[in-house]
Amino acid sequence: xxxxxxxxxxxxxxxxxxxxHDQLLAEGYPPAFADGFQDGCGSGRQSVDIMKGQYKKDxxxxxxxxxxxxxxxxxxxxxxxxxxxxxxxxxxxxxxxNDRDRAWEQQRTQDAAKAYRSH
Numbered sequence: 197x198x199x200x201x202x203x204x205x206x207x208x209x210x211x212x213x214x215x216x217h218d219q220l221l222a223e224g225y226p227p228a229f230a231d232g233f234q235d236g237c238g239s240g241r242q243s244v245d246i247m248k249g250q251y252k253k254d255x256x257x258x259x260x261x262x263x264x265x266x267x268x269x270x271x272x273x274x275x276x277x278x279x280x281x282x283x284x285x286x287x288x289x290x291x292x293x294n295d296r297d298r299a300w301e302q303q304r305t306q307d308a309a310k311a312y313r314s315h
Contacts, residue, residue, distance in 0.1 A: 225267075232258070232267025239268075240276030249275070 214222070216237065220230040231254075241249030258265045 226263050228257075228261050228263040229267035229270075232261075232264035232269075233271035234267075236268035236271030236273075237275035238271075240272040240274070241279050243272075243276055244279040 215234075217230045217234045220233060221227065225233075235252040235254065238249040239251045239253060242251045243249075253268060254264070258268060
């Protein structure tokens with residue numbers, strides 16, 4: 197009985213580590229689409245943040261294989277948008293903290309001024 201749980205747990209761990217490429221293949225997408233999506237995704241991430249991905253495009257394949265080209269374009273747009281949205285969310289959080297920091301600093305300065313005037 198315990199062996200079954202161990203095997204099930206191992207399967208879940210391995211499934212959780214599945215790459216997007218493998219996931220697309222498992223969902224029935226053609227290999228050319230999955231290849232293009234993987235290349236386009238890295239390129240889309242790199243277009244937003246140079247440290248987040250690597251630009252890769254098999255140009256001869258892109259020009260002759262419409263399925264690869266579609267996968268590349270889809271991967272580029274989706275991963276680019278995902279990273280841009282994450283950056284916008286991070287900026288929003290930073291803005292909230294900056295506003296709080298400014299308000300705290302202003303309150304601290306006012307309190308210090310009151311303390312200096314009272315002495």
